[in-house]
Amino acid sequence: MAESEESAPAQAEFHRVLFVCTGNICRSPTAEVVFRTRALRRGVDNRVLAASAGTGDWHVGTPPDRRALAHAAKRGYDLSAVRARQITLLDFDLFDWIMCMDRSNLRDVKVMRPSAYAGRLGLFLDFAPHAGLREVPDPYYGGASHFERVLDLIEHASDGLLGHLFGPPSAR
Secondary structure (H helix, E strand, O other): OOHHHHHHHHHHOOEEEEEEEOOOOOHHHHHHHHHHHHHHHHOOHHHEEEEEEEOOOOOOOOOOOHHHHHHHHHOOOOOOOOOOOEOOOHHHHHOOEEEEOOHHHHHHHHHHOOOOOOOEEEEHHHHOHHHOOOOOOOOOOOOHHHHHHHHHHHHHHHHHHHHHHHOOHHHO
16 A cells, blocks of 8 residues: 555544634633643644644733642643633634533624534534533533532533544544
């Protein structure tokens, strides 16, 4: 088999995922890093690109919320390199998966979605049906337990999405 034929399936299995929340300082940067870390642990990190954005522009350029940083760090996730940004039309060209944290985010993103967008746009927790929720709750006005719950949900949804994209971990 020619070298170009061997590399074609690997290229077809590359996935670009954008996680979206409201301000891009709690949920979506957490999802970006958790998803990327769990992909690394599964050995598929070279087959994914993960990023995050917010629907609003209030926090553009700032790091994640200090509580999100602290709770993620307790589980071995380093969010410190992430900086908030707002979703743009270019993201629809760059990402084949746009995963929203809640229905409000999904509505906002659908409004700006170009008609030619052929990627998958939906709720991130659809990949964690056993969680019993469809939306990742915003922990911003909550306490420590809210940030821990968000991490639990994001870990489950990340594993679910990775399983959807690449099959069960033992199948690699």
